[in-house]
Amino acid sequence: MSVRQLVYLALASAIVMVLGMLVLDAPIARAFGDVTDSPLDHALAQVLDVTDRVVLLLWPPKEWLAIALVVLGAIAWRFHTRAGATLVLMGLTHAVSRTFGGYLKTGLGRLRPSEALARGHVGDSWAWDDGFAFPSGHVAHYGAIAFALCLAVPRARVPALIVLGAIACARLVVDAHWLSDVAGAAALAAGAAALFGAMLTRLGAPWSAWR
Numbered sequence: 001m002s003v004r005q006l007v008y009l010a011l012a013s014a015i016v017m018v019l020g021m022l023v024l025d026a027p028i029a030r031a032f033g034d035v036t037d038s039p040l041d042h043a044l045a046q047v048l049d050v051t052d053r054v055v056l057l058l059w060p061p062k063e064w065l066a067i068a069l070v071v072l073g074a075i076a077w078r079f080h081t082r083a084g085a086t087l088v089l090m091g092l093t094h095a096v097s098r099t100f101g102g103y104l105k106t107g108l109g110r111l112r113p114s115e116a117l118a119r120g121h122v123g124d125s126w127a128w129d130d131g132f133a134f135p136s137g138h139v140a141h142y143g144a145i146a147f148a149l150c151l152a153v154p155r156a157r158v159p160a161l162i163v164l165g166a167i168a169c170a171r172l173v174v175d176a177h178w179l180s181d182v183a184g185a186a187a188l189a190a191g192a193a194a195l196f197g198a199m200l201t202r203l204g205a206p207w208s209a210w211r
Contacts (some may be wrong), residue, residue, distance in 0.1 A: 001150040001157050005202070006194035009147075013187035020180030025121045029113035032175050041174045048138070048170060057141045062102060066095040085205035086152040089196055090144055097140035101185060110134040114175040125126035125178070135185035136177045142167045143189030151197045151207050 020028075045100055052058050069091025077084025109131035116125040125131070146160040168182040201207065 001154065002116050003151065003194050003197045006147060006151060006190050006197065010187045010190035010194060012184045013190060017180045017183035017187055019181055020178060025113075025178040028172065028179050029122060029175060032113070032173050033117050044170045044174055048167075052138075055142065055145060056061060057138070060095070060118075062098045062141075066091045066099055069094060077105065080154060081204065082206050085200055085203075085207075086148055089200055089205070090148040090153060092196040093148055093189060093192045094141070094144040097135075097144045097185065097189035098137060101135045101140040101188055102137065104135060105132050105137070108134050108179075110181070112176055113178055117175070131148075133177055134181045135188055136168070136171055136181045137185070138171055139164070139168050139177075139182045139185035140189055143186055144193070147190050147193035148197075151193060152205075 060068070069087050070200070071091075073084045073087025073089075073091060075084070076087060108126060109128045110133040111119070111121065111128050111131045112133045113122075113125075115131075115133075116122045125133070135136040139183040142164050146164040149160045164186075171177040171182055174181065197205070197207065
């Protein structure tokens with residue numbers, strides 16, 4: 001996957017985000033409303049708990065993880081260009097998608113679908129003091145990993161995108177996020193990966209910029 005393709009993916013995700021906010025969020029949330037607290041809900045939560053620990057979503061703090069990835073990548077770059085550049089790209093993308101995305105969560109204050117359904121505010125889910133839905137932290141985190149791998153390791157593109165898609169679907173099914181939450185996080189991660197990927201090619205990163 002090239003930087004150009006990541007740009008297209010970011011734009012497509014942004015379009016889905018807008019469609020979700022305008023049309024699709026509410027019906028999808030209502031369709032999955034019965035899944036909350038069901039056996040499927042608990043099963044998915046257990047699976048996510050394991051995968052989240054594997055990809056360091058729960059610990060360390062997201063800010064420190066981004067810094068650690070960039071520092072380790074810069075050191076590794078001296079010995080293995082592709083591995084080092086990939087870690088730097090992951091760290092920079094993570095800093096935007098997950099760390100900056102975390103500030104968006106608190107600033108925008110969007111209720112999760114399950115919360116909005118319970119309170120009867122499906123059409124009025126923004127600007128709540130306890131809202132924490134937009135953008136999806138899971139998709140932002142996994143997206144930073146997936147899109148960096150897509151750019152740096154072409155053979156990993158398909159499995160990386162499958163895992164990312166599965167995570168996004170799981171968050172939708174359990175009513176933890178609206179469609180626009182996961183699409184917005186994907187747009188943020190893909191856009192950041194494209195931007196930093198293009199910048200790193202100028203520093204000698206071994207991947208395709210625009211082909």
